[in-house]
Amino acid sequence: MKKLLLGDQAIALGALNAGISGVYAYPGTPSTEITEFIQGSPITKERGIHSRWCTNEKTAMEAALGASYVGKRALVCMKHVGMNVCADPFVNSAMSGVNGGVVVLVADDPSMHSSQNEQDSRFYAKFAMVPSLEPSNQQEAYDMMGYAFELSEQQGLPVMVRVTTRMAHSRAVVEIADAPRAENELSFPKTPGNYVLLPANATRRNKEVIAQQVTLENMACESQYNALIFPEAGKRYEKGVVTCGIAYNYLMETFPDGVPFPVLKITQYPIPKKLIKELADACDQILVLEEGQPIVEELIGGVLGSDKVKGRLTGDVNRTGELTPDTVKAAFGLACEKVYEKSQVVLPRPPALCQGCSHRDVYTALNDVINEYPNAKVFSDIGCYTLGALPPFRTISSCIDMGASITMAKGAADSGLFPAIAVIGDSTFTHSGMTGLLDAINSKASITVVISDNLTTAMTGGQDSAGTGRIESICLGLGVEPEHLRVMLPIPKNHDELCNIIREEIEYKGVSVIVPRRECIQVMNRKLKQKRANKA
Amino acid sequence: MKTDIILAGVGGQGILSIATIIGEAVMNEGLYIKQAEVHGMSQRGGSVESSLRISSDPIYCDLIAEGTADVIISLEPMEALRYTPFLSKEGWIITSSNLFANVPNYPEAEALKAELANYPNVILIDVEGLAAENNMKKSGNMILLGAASKALGLDYALLENAIATVFASKGAEVVEMNKKALAIGVENAK
Numbered sequence: 267m268k269k270l271l272l273g274d275q276a277i278a279l280g281a282l283n284a285g286i287s288g289v290y291a292y293p294g295t296p297s298t299e300i301t302e303f304i305q306g307s308p309i310t311k312e313r314g315i316h317s318r319w320c321t322n323e324k325t326a327m328e329a330a331l332g333a334s335y336v337g338k339r340a341l342v343c344m345k346h347v348g349m350n351v352c353a354d355p356f357v358n359s360a361m362s363g364v365n366g367g368v369v370v371l372v373a374d375d376p377s378m379h380s381s382q383n384e385q386d387s388r389f390y391a392k393f394a395m396v397p398s399l400e401p402s403n404q405q406e407a408y409d410m411m412g413y414a415f416e417l418s419e420q421q422g423l424p425v426m427v428r429v430t431t432r433m434a435h436s437r438a439v440v441e442i443a444d445a446p447r448a449e450n451e452l453s454f455p456k457t458p459g460n461y462v463l464l465p466a467n468a469t470r471r472n473k474e475v476i477a478q479q480v481t482l483e484n485m486a487c488e489s490q491y492n493a494l495i496f497p498e499a500g501k502r503y504e505k506g507v508v509t510c511g512i513a514y515n516y517l518m519e520t521f522p523d524g525v526p527f528p529v530l531k532i533t534q535y536p537i538p539k540k541l542i543k544e545l546a547d548a549c550d551q552i553l554v555l556e557e558g559q560p561i562v563e564e565l566i567g568g569v570l571g572s573d574k575v576k577g578r579l580t581g582d583v584n585r586t587g588e589l590t591p592d593t594v595k596a597a598f599g600l601a602c603e604k605v606y607e608k609s610q611v612v613l614p615r616p617p618a619l620c621q622g623c624s625h626r627d628v629y630t631a632l633n634d635v636i637n638e639y640p641n642a643k644v645f646s647d648i649g650c651y652t653l654g655a656l657p658p659f660r661t662i663s664s665c666i667d668m669g670a671s672i673t674m675a676k677g678a679a680d681s682g683l684f685p686a687i688a689v690i691g692d693s694t695f696t697h698s699g700m701t702g703l704l705d706a707i708n709s710k711a712s713i714t715v716v717i718s719d720n721l722t723t724a725m726t727g728g729q730d731s732a733g734t735g736r737i738e739s740i741c742l743g744l745g746v747e748p749e750h751l752r753v754m755l756p757i758p759k760n761h762d763e764l765c766n767i768i769r770e771e772i773e774y775k776g777v778s779v780i781v782p783r784r785e786c787i788q789v790m791n792r793k794l795k796q797k798r799a800n801k802a
Numbered sequence: 803m804k805t806d807i808i809l810a811g812v813g814g815q816g817i818l819s820i821a822t823i824i825g826e827a828v829m830n831e832g833l834y835i836k837q838a839e840v841h842g843m844s845q846r847g848g849s850v851e852s853s854l855r856i857s858s859d860p861i862y863c864d865l866i867a868e869g870t871a872d873v874i875i876s877l878e879p880m881e882a883l884r885y886t887p888f889l890s891k892e893g894w895i896i897t898s899s900n901l902f903a904n905v906p907n908y909p910e911a912e913a914l915k916a917e918l919a920n921y922p923n924v925i926l927i928d929v930e931g932l933a934a935e936n937n938m939k940k941s942g943n944m945i946l947l948g949a950a951s952k953a954l955g956l957d958y959a960l961l962e963n964a965i966a967t968v969f970a971s972k973g974a975e976v977v978e979m980n981k982k983a984l985a986i987g988v989e990n991a992k
């Protein structure tokens with residue numbers, strides 16, 4: 267059957283057809299659509315596949331490992347910075363190994379279309395000594411999911427599948443298998459001690475996994491997904507090209523009549539050293555095309571030197587940002603075909619908070635109040651409300667990682683800042699803000715935390731938020747004093763009320779939490795539409 | 803056959819609905835397609851773009867190179883101009899003439915018109931006006947698609963069938979309305 271699918275959807279279908287029993291994920295661009303697709307699939311309903319959103323990437327990874335322990339296949343999905351959050355269980359799951367297949371799907375975002383950095387998840391796979399796959403197109407993405415689960419179970423290791431924005435968010439026609447494989451039966455690990463990472467077991471496992479690397483590398487050399495192609499055998503070439511993942515497409519686009527150089531297409535890691543050596547022996551120079559950071563170039567160039575190995579590090583390919591057909595053309599010294607320059611009348615049009623969004627009311631009030639305090643600083647977090655850094659608000663001074671608003675405000679207050687204010691969303695709060703709030707309470711930090719609660723995970727499109735309906739009880743449970751937990755309705759009419767609450771709580775020398783609560787407009791509208799459609 | 807299209811607009815205008823119809827039409831014709839979009843920011847009002855590539859031969863790259871797009875379809879004139887570095891020499895610009903002025907110092911309508919006049923093949927169409935006049939406020943995107951249909955080089959019937967398939971779940975009335983919108987677009991692109 268042929269279907270027009272987003273890369274993310276192809277991955278989701280691939281996982282469903284590979285017989286997963288659960289997907290564990292926290293929303294994050296560009297990975298969100300994978301879990302959403304699984305949630306909406308009839309296979310999920312029929313089989314009762316777990317697909318509810320997790321509180322964060324760490325809980326997701328650990329739950330998947332639990333599913334694997336009892337023999338089931340589980341998929342974990344996240345964006346690249348989510349890997350930082352789940353790094354602990356991810357790295358240790360290589361030490362314990364897996365029983366049922368575990369595939370960790372990470373969507374990197376080079377060019378930072380919707381992210382704080384350009385980190386390359388392939389480093390994590392190498393670091394944890396697990397195999398990773400990097401499909402070059404949507405069909406491969408689909409096919410590789412089944413392969414990834416097989417590989418994971420065969421090798422007893424989690425497998426990473428790494429994609430980037432242009433794979434995740436691009437559609438193409440994909441040929442799919444008609445029937446999903448059956449789910450695994452319940453089964454227990456053959457060596458249960460592996461899951462108890464006491465030094466005795468961990469030392470043994472460490473040696474085992476290190477020894478396994480030879481096998482993994484041989485598999486990459488033999489893999490059907492890696493290919494070394496010579497235009498003519500036995501000939502010597504001036505240049506050879508290594509492509510990783512979707513970089514292959516840019517190369518093919520540059521040479522529509524056939525690539526005149528030998529090409530090593532890598533989509534399975536660890537790096538197939540034997541194939542690289544073969545390529546290097548036949549070519550004077552190697553150009554590495556990879557999306558993200560120059561990990562492969564660094565590895566090969568470290569041995570052969572930068573005279574021989576070119577890429578992002580040598581400046582032959584753009585050092586930062588995504589590859590594009592134009593940057594790859596330029597890497598071969600070919601001219602860009604641009605005809606028209608960008609017109610002078612065009613102005614930037616950055617995203618802005620939606621009209622009527624409750625965060626607008628929060629920032630308007632905060633601005634009015636902090637104007638009264640010369641030293642006031644507002645630390646913020648990851649969400650739609652990060653746009654509070656831009657005009658017309660310019661309220662916030664920071665946005666670092668999930669949860670950092672509360673802890674940074676605490677650190678600044680510890681060091682004497684007054685007033686120290688944090689602005690965080692409800693979903694980010696439950697993701698990684700709760701522990702920071704506990705720290706603040708334990709050290710009686712004088713901070714004012716605004717949990718701008720829109721009852722959803724808005725920025726990624728309105729997914730469920732883990733703490734909806736329980737934000738107050740969570741805060742009280744952590745030790746916030748009831749009289750300094752202030753819930754209100756942020757609408758323009760209540761502007762003065764919100765200002766007064768902020769003033770009062772700033773003046774309180776301890777932890778106070780203000781919860782302006784109003785549903786995200788986009789989610790509300792979608793629900794209304796749905797209701798109307800249901801009636802009709 | 804190979805057509806590279808850039809779809810442009812402002813977040814919330816629904817440029818992807820145009821991509822969906824073209825995608826459906828192309829699938830049924832057995833052509834190859836690649837459509838790249840950047841999504842994830844739910845907030846409205848920022849510029850959004852999607853590249854759509856159609857070909858009778860396999861397509862490798864998800865993105866369009868500078869100077870090679872055959873068509874720019876835009877729901878907003880300043881957004882159409884944003885992507886002209888991608889336009890080929892004889893490429894077409896089909897854009898709604900309706901301004902979405904949500905940034906300070908937004909250019910005058912006349913300045914945008916004058917700028918568009920520098921390109922050889924431009925269709926400027928009053929999508930909102932036509933939609934209001936014909937009582938089809940929600941079908942503006944299909945009017946624009948109609949206006950672009952000739953430049954796309956796709957059979958009109960293919961687009962009509964695609965509309966029928968994509969809107970089928972919303973009932974016959976919606977299908978007819980959107981087909982009519984497509985026809986209005988064709989008519990007014992002349």
Ligand code: SF4
Binds near residue numbers: 618619724725788789
């Ligand atoms: S998507 Fe929701 S939370 Fe985000 S800016 Fe729009 S209304 Fe606000």
